Amino acid sequence: MAEYKGVMTYCEIAEGSLPSISREVAGFGRKLADDLGEELCAVLVGSDVGNLAQDAIGLGADTVYVVDDPLLKEYQTDAYLSVMEKVVRKMMPRILILGQTSVGRDLAPMLAFRLDTTATLDCVGLAIDPGTKLLLQTKPVFGGNAQATFTSDFCPQIVTVRDKLMPPPEPDASKQGEVITLDAGLDPAAIRASLLKRVTENEGGVRLEDASIIVSGGRGIGSAEGFDQLQELAALLKGAVGASRPACDNRWLAPNRQVGITGKIVNPDLYIAIALSGSIQHLSGCAQSKSIIAINKDPEAPIFNYADFGVVGDWKKVLPAFRDKLKELLPG
Amino acid sequence: MRIIVCIKQVPDPQASSSGTKVDPEAMRVIVPQGTPPVMSPYDENALEAAIRIKDAHGARVTVISAGRNLAKPVLRKSLASGADELVLLEDAAFEKLDSYATAHLLVAAIREIGEYDLILCGRQAADTDAGQVGSGIAEILKIPCITAASKVELSDGKVLVERVVSDGFEVIEAPMPALVTASSEIGDLRYPKLKDLQAAQKMPITVRGAQALGIDAAGLKRVNLVRLAEPPRRKTECRIIGGETPEEAGANLALKVKEAKLL
Ligand SMILES: Cc1cc2nc3c(=O)[nH]c(=O)nc-3n(C[C@H](O)[C@H](O)[C@H](O)COP(=O)(O)OP(=O)(O)OC[C@H]3O[C@@H](n4cnc5c(N)ncnc54)[C@H](O)[C@@H]3O)c2cc1C
Numbered sequence: 001m002a003e004y005k006g007v008m009t010y011c012e013i014a015e016g017s018l019p020s021i022s023r024e025v026a027g028f029g030r031k032l033a034d035d036l037g038e039e040l041c042a043v044l045v046g047s048d049v050g051n052l053a054q055d056a057i058g059l060g061a062d063t064v065y066v067v068d069d070p071l072l073k074e075y076q077t078d079a080y081l082s083v084m085e086k087v088v089r090k091m092m093p094r095i096l097i098l099g100q101t102s103v104g105r106d107l108a109p110m111l112a113f114r115l116d117t118t119a120t121l122d123c124v125g126l127a128i129d130p131g132t133k134l135l136l137q138t139k140p141v142f143g144g145n146a147q148a149t150f151t152s153d154f155c156p157q158i159v160t161v162r163d164k165l166m167p168p169p170e171p172d173a174s175k176q177g178e179v180i181t182l183d184a185g186l187d188p189a190a191i192r193a194s195l196l197k198r199v200t201e202n203e204g205g206v207r208l209e210d211a212s213i214i215v216s217g218g219r220g221i222g223s224a225e226g227f228d229q230l231q232e233l234a235a236l237l238k239g240a241v242g243a244s245r246p247a248c249d250n251r252w253l254a255p256n257r258q259v260g261i262t263g264k265i266v267n268p269d270l271y272i273a274i275a276l277s278g279s280i281q282h283l284s285g286c287a288q289s290k291s292i293i294a295i296n297k298d299p300e301a302p303i304f305n306y307a308d309f310g311v312v313g314d315w316k317k318v319l320p321a322f323r324d325k326l327k328e329l330l331p332g
Numbered sequence: 333m334r335i336i337v338c339i340k341q342v343p344d345p346q347a348s349s350s351g352t353k354v355d356p357e358a359m360r361v362i363v364p365q366g367t368p369p370v371m372s373p374y375d376e377n378a379l380e381a382a383i384r385i386k387d388a389h390g391a392r393v394t395v396i397s398a399g400r401n402l403a404k405p406v407l408r409k410s411l412a413s414g415a416d417e418l419v420l421l422e423d424a425a426f427e428k429l430d431s432y433a434t435a436h437l438l439v440a441a442i443r444e445i446g447e448y449d450l451i452l453c454g455r456q457a458a459d460t461d462a463g464q465v466g467s468g469i470a471e472i473l474k475i476p477c478i479t480a481a482s483k484v485e486l487s488d489g490k491v492l493v494e495r496v497v498s499d500g501f502e503v504i505e506a507p508m509p510a511l512v513t514a515s516s517e518i519g520d521l522r523y524p525k526l527k528d529l530q531a532a533q534k535m536p537i538t539v540r541g542a543q544a545l546g547i548d549a550a551g552l553k554r555v556n557l558v559r560l561a562e563p564p565r566r567k568t569e570c571r572i573i574g575g576e577t578p579e580e581a582g583a584n585l586a587l588k589v590k591e592a593k594l595l
Contacts, residue, residue: 321582
C-alpha cells in the first residue's frame with residue numbers, strides 16, 4: 001500500500017468545458033490531498049481536450065494528465081475503461097474520485113473490479129481518518145434512510161461523489177501546475193461494446209439540474225396530458241419540469257426528468273411537488289431544495305413532512321387555481 | 333440461448349420507505365415490523381427483460397440469488413413469472429457481503445452453470461444502493477457490460493441495448509456473452525397467474541452453500557463498514573393552506589408563496 005500516493009480526480013468533460021460536477025470533484029480532491037499532505041492530480045480524457053488542462057490546474061490540480069485521442073471523442077465504456085486502467089496502474093493514486101454521473105456510475109465500478117478492488121458510489125461525505133489515513137467514504141443506503149461510512153484497505157480507494165454537495169472552488173488563474181500527455185494506446189480489440197448512437201432528449205427550456213424553480217409531478221398526475229399543465233406552470237415561473245420515477249417509467253416524461261437517487265440530484269430555490277408521495281428515494285434527490293411546496297390529496301403523504309407549505313386536495317382542482325392566481329400576482 | 337438473472341432479496345423498499353430506523357451501536361438498519369421480503373425492484377426489471385427475450389427468441393432462464401435466510405416463496409415468484417430454473421446460494425456466511433465478495437460469489441455459481449449468453453442484473457439493490465455487482469461480474473468474467481438499460485433486445489447474435497444517460501439515451505451493441513444491468517424503464521415484472529404461482533411452489537430448486545461452492549465469501553470482503561448513522565433530515569414545519577374549496581386553497585397557496593417571497 002505504501003507505493004500508492006496522492007489523490008487523483010477524473011475530470012469529466014461536457015460540451016468542451018469542465019461542468020460543475022468536475023469542479024466540485026476538484027474541490028473534494030484538493031481538500032483530501034491537503035489533509036494527506038500529498039499531491040492532487042487530475043485526468044482529462046477525450047479528443048482535443050488539452051486546452052482544459054489549465055482550467056484543471058486553476059481548480060487545484062498540481063499535475064494534469066491528458067489522454068487525447070480522436071477515438072475518445074465520446075464516452076464509450078470499454079475505451080475509457082482501458083485508458084483509466086492504464087493511467088491508474090501507472091500513477092498509482094491512493095484515492096481516485098469521480099462524479100456520480102452517468103459516466104461515473106458506469107466507469108467507477110468496472111474500473112475498480114478491473115483493478116481487483118471495489119468502489120463506493122454516490123458518496124455524500126469524504127474525509128481522511130486522521131489515525132489510519134484511510135478515506136472515510138460516507139454514502140446513503142436504504143434509499144437514503146441511513147448513511148453508511150466505509151473504509152477500504154485496498155488501493156486505490158475509488159469513490160464517486162454526488163453532485164451539488166458543495167459549491168465548486170473559485171478558479172485561480174495564477175496557479176501553476178504540470179501538464180503531462182499520456183498516450184491512449186488503444187487496442188481496438190479492447191473495445192467490445194460499441195456505441196451506435198446517442199440521442200439527446202431535451203424538451204428545450206431550462207435544464208432540470210440548473211433550474212432555480214422545479215415543478216415536479218408523480219404517479220398521481222396520471223397522464224402525459226396531465227404533465228402539460230405542469231409544463232405550463234413551469235414556463236410561467238421560468239422553471240423546469242421534473243418527475244418521480246413512475247411518471248418517467250410510464251413515459252409521461254423522458255427518463256432524464258427523473259429526480260432522485262437513480263435520477264437527478266437537484267437543489268432549486270423552490271421545488272413544487274405535485275401528486276407524488278415523497279418516497280425516500282425521491283426525496284434524497286430534492287430535499288436540499290431551499291423551499292418545498294406539496295400538493296397531494298392524501299394528508300398522510302410523507303412529502304408533507306418535508307414541505308414548507310402544502311395543500312391537501314386534488315391537484316386537478318388546486319393547480320389551475322394556483323397557476324391563475326400566480327399569473328395575477330407575478331409582475332409582467 | 334441461455335440467460336442468467338441475478339436477483340437479490342431485500343426488505344420491501346415501498347413498505348420501509350418511512351419508519352426505517354438506524355441502530356448506530358449495532359450498525360444495523362431496522363425496517364418497520366412486518367416489512368415483507370421482496371425481489372429487489374431493479375432485479376425484477378432484469379427478470380422481465382429476460383422473459384421478454386425468452387418469449388421472442390426462446391431461451392432458458394436461470395435465476396441465481398445469494399444470501400442468508402432466503403424467503404423461498406418470494407424467489408419462487410421468478411419461476412411463476414417465466415424463469416426455468418432457480419439456484420439459491422444460501423449460507424450463514426453469505427450475509428452482509430460487500431459488492432466485491434457478492435460478485436465473486438455469483439461468479440462461482442455462474443461458472444458452475446458454465447454456459448451463458450446473457451447475464452442480467454438490476455442496476456442497484458434497494459438496500460445497499462451500491463450499484464456495482466453487475467459490473468463486477470462482467471469484469472471478473474471478462475465480458476462486456478452495459479449498465480442502466482431501458483431496453484434489451486437481440487439482433488444478429490448480438491445484444492442491442494438502450495441505456496439511460498443524463499441528457500437522453502444511448503444505443504449500444506455488444507457481442508455475447510455480455511452482461512446488462514436493468515433500469516426501471518424496461519417495465520415492471522409481469523404479474524404471474526395464480527396457477528403458475530402455485531405450480532412454482534412445487535418446482536425443484538437448487539440450493540448451494542459456501543462449502544459446495546468452495547468459496548470463502550466473507551474472506552473476500554474489500555470494504556469495512558465503520559459507521560452507520562441516521563441521515564440528516566430536512567427540518568420543516570409544514571403549513572397546510574386551506575380554503576372553502578380546493579380552488580380557493582390553490583389561490584391561497586399562490587398568495588402565501590408570494591407573501592413568503594418564495595418566487
Ligand atoms: C433502488 C431504488 C431506487 C429508486 N430511485 C428513485 C428515484 O431516483 N426517483 C424516484 O422518484 N423514485 C425512485 N424509486 C421509486 C420510489 O421508491 C417510489 O416508488 C416512487 O418515488 C413513488 O413515486 P410517486 O410518489 O410518484 O408515486 P406514489 O408513491 O404512488 O404516490 C402518488 C401520490 O400521488 C397522490 N395523488 C394521487 N392522485 C392525486 C390527485 N388527483 N391529486 C393529488 N394527489 C394525488 C397520492 O396521494 C400519492 O401520495 C426508487 C426505488 C428503488 C427501490
